[in-house]
Amino acid sequence: MRxxxxxxxxxxxxxxxxxxxxxxxxxxxxxxxEKALFLANEYPYDAAIVDVGLPKIDGFELVRQCRKKDISMPILMLTARDRWQEKVEGLDAGADDYLTKPFQNEELLARLKALIRRASGQANPLLSHGPIALNTLSEDVTVNDVSVSLTAYEYKVVEYFLLNPEKVISKTELTEHIYDQDFDLDSNVIEVFIGRLRKKLDPNGDVKPIETLRGRGYRLAKWA
Incomplete structure (x- = not known):
């Protein structure tokens, strides 16, 4: 997730x-x-965390301008002031949730995960598709009820697929949403990564969880 x-x-x-x-x-x-608005216009984000008191363009105006430009990423606003009027202004501007400083990292992460799930139409913290299940709270992944050990990147890829179960996801989209660095998309970095992930999810070749659509990208397999 980016x-x-x-x-x-x-x-x-x-x-x-x-x-x-x-x-x-x-x-x-x-x-x-100002910089944030530029980035929001240039890149696809799964969510944003925005402070209210920003220089050049404040948090409220930043959210308003994003929404005017149809930038629909979920936005969690941060503020040092616990005033209900400020929370209302932020929500009216188009923010999705509010968190008052100081905060616990665990609460911020929980709110962030909930916003990302809801933006994909998934209110339940347990995501599933066919034999694959992912618990966004415990970050456990199972296939046919058997636990699978994944790296942080592998987990995020599975989560991204499960949040977009019907979507064809290109190599470019995977790179933009999962990795911090830019890879040469003509290389086989993504192919190797997906190949390794397939082996972890499907060591016996029974499930075939990820389809390749040549020239288009990848998609979760369809199960009855």
């Missing part, structure tokens, strides 16, 4: 960056609203 984090407190921005990357997220950073 996130946009917008915060003018450099210490907090760094802390969020480290914490979210440790959780397997791909993170882009902005320390003012």
């Amino acid at each position: 996130l946009l984090v917008v915060e003018d407190d450099s210490r907090l921005l760094t802390q969020l960056d480290v914490m979210l990357q440790q959780q397997g997220y791909s993170v882009d950073l902005a320390d003012d609203g």
